[in-house]
Amino acid sequence: MVIAPVVPIVYDAWQGRVDLDVSDRSKRGWYFLWALMCYATAYAAYYVGECHVMAVLSAAYFTVTLGVMLATLRYKVSVHAAGAAGPSTALVYMYGWTAAPVVLVWGAIVWSRVKLRQHTARQGMVGLFLGAAITALTYLWLFQ
Numbered sequence: 001m002v003i004a005p006v007v008p009i010v011y012d013a014w015q016g017r018v019d020l021d022v023s024d025r026s027k028r029g030w031y032f033l034w035a036l037m038c039y040a041t042a043y044a045a046y047y048v049g050e051c052h053v054m055a056v057l058s059a060a061y062f063t064v065t066l067g068v069m070l071a072t073l074r075y076k077v078s079v080h081a082a083g084a085a086g087p088s089t090a091l092v093y094m095y096g097w098t099a100a101p102v103v104l105v106w107g108a109i110v111w112s113r114v115k116l117r118q119h120t121a122r123q124g125m126v127g128l129f130l131g132a133a134i135t136a137l138t139y140l141w142l143f144q
Helices: 005-016 027-047 052-072 079-115 121-143
Strands: none
Touching: 005 027, 027 052, 052 079, 052 121, 079 121
């Protein structure tokens, strides 16, 4: 669920077709679709294996990726920020406020994306919002 979705990006970067951030948004579609297929496959495997906790996490990865992909069609969104906000929101949902310190990482990620001139602070915040909100909604819907 973590390595497979980024393999095509790493390979294409190695071949010189994209940079590791896939900065050219017009090239992101295929990578998003690949990631969606990976997360759907993970969901199916965990569902069949009756591992509900991981099935819901896979569903959250899928819905966040879909949401970010759709948002990216019109607006530049920090995938890194969404990718951090999603799993950390899942941790807080599952373990309560004891897991809340993981949210501190969000600021460092947005700061680094701005510092690297890959995003504005607003684009980072939009990524955080999408990752956290979509994950929370997915958990509210599926985790019983």
